[in-house]
Amino acid sequence: MKYNVGDCQIIELDRHHSDRKGDISVVENGIEVPFDINRIYYLYDVPGGVDRGGHAHRELYQLILAVSGCFTVVLDDGVEKRSFVLNRPYKGLLVKPGIWRTLEDFSSGSVCLVLASEKYDESDYIRDYNEFMKYRKNDKVSGS
Numbered sequence: 001m002k003y004n005v006g007d008c009q010i011i012e013l014d015r016h017h018s019d020r021k022g023d024i025s026v027v028e029n030g031i032e033v034p035f036d037i038n039r040i041y042y043l044y045d046v047p048g049g050v051d052r053g054g055h056a057h058r059e060l061y062q063l064i065l066a067v068s069g070c071f072t073v074v075l076d077d078g079v080e081k082r083s084f085v086l087n088r089p090y091k092g093l094l095v096k097p098g099i100w101r102t103l104e105d106f107s108s109g110s111v112c113l114v115l116a117s118e119k120y121d122e123s124d125y126i127r128d129y130n131e132f133m134k135y136r137k138n139d140k141v142s143g144s
């Protein structure tokens with residue numbers, strides 16, 4: 001059993017609003033996201049026209065947020081593709097394991113914040129699309 005793009009969704013975070021002082025949104029382990037956060041990284045200074053991502057993960061869960069600016073995330077489960085425009089800091093995209101993702105159309109000055117369930121592990125990546133399609137067609141549980 002593997003996840004499909006339909007299992008990935010936008011999570012809208014609460015906004016704690018102060019009049020004329022701005023807003024705060026919060027992510028806590030196991031509350032807003034269905035995993036424990038073990039790593040945070042962020043992507044910035046992405047030149048116009050450049051795509052990022054272009055890989056899948058075997059085990060990793062991620063919440064991807066546009067904390068500033070705007071970009072598009074394209075998810076692909078080998079059968080179906082879905083695009084999500086992230087353009088508000090309180091709207092995160094939950095990406096489950098086994099989904100190919102590409103990040104594109106970064107606006108100038110945008111910052112992509114990623115909350116991830118595991119520490120960096122290159123062996124968790126599938127970077128070759130043909131290998132990804134083989135992985136999707138193989139019905140074994142992810143990571144096995």
Ligand code: TYD
Binds near residue numbers: 039041052119
């Ligand atoms: P990668 O995940 O391939 O970037 P993207 O998918 O956004 O294009 O990461 C690019 C490089 O950054 C990778 O080769 C190694 C390094 N990196 C780390 O060292 N630790 C990390 O947590 C991440 C996400 C990347």
